[in-house]
Amino acid sequence: xxxxxxxxxxxxxxxxxxxxxxxxxxxxxxxxxxxxxxxxxxxxxxxxxxxxxxxxxxxxxxxxxxxxxxxxxxxxxxxxxxxxxxxxxxxxxxxxxxxxxxxxxxxxxxxxxxxxxxxxxxxxxxxxxxxxxxxxxxxxxxxxxxxxxxxxxxxxxxxxxxxxxxxxxxxxxxxxxxxxxxxxxxxxxxxxxxxxxxxxxxxxxxxxxxxxxxxxxxxxxxxxxxxxxxxxxxxxxxxxxxxxxxxxxxxxxxxxxxxxxxxxxxxxxxxxxxxxxxxxxxxxxxxxxxxxxxxxxxxxxxxxxxxxxxxxxxxxxxxxxxxxxxxxxxxxxxx
Numbered sequence: 016x017x018x019x020x021x022x023x024x025x026x027x028x029x030x031x032x033x034x035x036x037x038x039x040x041x042x043x044x045x046x047x048x049x050x051x052x053x054x055x056x057x058x059x060x061x062x063x064x065x066x067x068x069x070x071x072x073x074x075x076x077x078x079x080x081x082x083x084x085x086x087x088x089x090x091x092x093x094x095x096x097x098x099x100x101x102x103x104x105x106x107x108x109x110x111x112x113x114x115x116x117x118x119x120x121x122x123x124x125x126x127x128x129x130x131x132x133x134x135x136x137x138x139x140x141x142x143x144x145x146x147x148x149x150x151x152x153x154x155x156x157x158x159x160x161x162x163x164x165x166x167x168x169x170x171x172x173x174x175x176x177x178x179x180x181x182x183x184x185x186x187x188x189x190x191x192x193x194x195x196x197x198x199x200x201x202x203x204x205x206x207x208x209x210x211x212x213x214x215x216x217x218x219x220x221x222x223x224x225x226x227x228x229x230x231x232x233x234x235x236x237x238x239x240x241x242x243x244x245x246x247x248x249x250x251x252x253x254x255x256x257x258x259x260x261x262x263x264x265x266x267x268x269x270x271x272x273x274x275x276x277x278x279x280x281x282x283x284x285x286x287x288x289x290x291x292x293x294x295x296x297x298x299x300x301x302x303x304x305x306x307x308x309x310x311x312x313x314x315x316x317x318x319x320x321x322x323x324x325x326x327x328x329x330x331x332x333x334x335x336x337x338x339x340x341x342x343x344x345x346x347x348x349x350x
Contacts, residue, residue, distance in 0.1 A: 179267070183311050
């Protein structure tokens with residue numbers, strides 16, 4: 016009798032459950048302890064980042080430091096060679112379209128100038144999920160060494176996040192206190208004063224988490240966020256916001272503050288144990304959150320390009336004031 020191979024979401028859920036119990040899940044680790052854990056996996060040939068569950072899977076299970084991956088055929092196409100005996104990792108490839116011959120009004124195949132059949136993309140009624148085996152750049156001979164990222168100043172990182180936040184147009188109010196939360200009913204984010212945080216990046220990490228909840232409003236990504244504190248539905252939304260804020264912290268290079276997760280660990284373990292496929296859905300929703308918010312960063316880039324073309328100099332803003340107090344914000348949805 017053949018042994019059934021565990022599905023990717025089952026492997027990821029099992030791994031995360033074990034790490035949650037140990038306090039070592041990706042979003043539970045402070046940024047400075049393991050920067051390598053936050054390197055976004057991407058394809059070495061297309062330079063496109065892996066998304067959703069594939070990204071989480073490669074992060075969780077890779078023993079390699081290099082974030083670049085490629086299939087056997089992709090490596091061959093570049094003149095590279097996969098090392099003998101190297102073991103690849105199976106990721107999910109979702110096929111949503113297929114190529115079919117283009118036909119004229121008489122039903123005959125349309126040919127191009129070279130006499131070859133012209134093909135067109137046709138959307139599949141039901142997407143087909145298949146496996147694709149990828150190998151890490153450290154397993155491939157001929158790959159150029161990984162280039163070090165150009166150093167970006169702390170001010171530039173924070174300025175980038177601040178502009179993203181402004182571009183969202185989110186209603187954000189600052190009130191002295193020790194709570195940070197998003198209220199779906201008021202469609203408003205409440206934050207402690209900036210000076211109450213020990214560091215500016217902690218302030219923005221908390222704000223990005225709340226913006227993750229903000230995207231769930233019915234006029235945006237329309238997720239189920241009208242949930243009561245302590246319920247599994249509430250914990251599900253927190254899981255999405257935590258993964259998304261980790262992804263955003265990596266993309267924006269400001270890190271991630273993991274202390275906000277503590278109250279939900281037991282709920283996450285229960286959810287993933289009872290329904291492993293939840294991690295697939297959570298990763299997909301987290302990717303949507305990141306895509307939605309990063310669209311506001313692209314607006315910043317477009318504006319910068321326009322200003323550079325017109326010779327406008329972008330003035331720098333002063334650094335934030337020295338912190339006075341460290342907080343552990345309690346997240347809630349208007350309860």
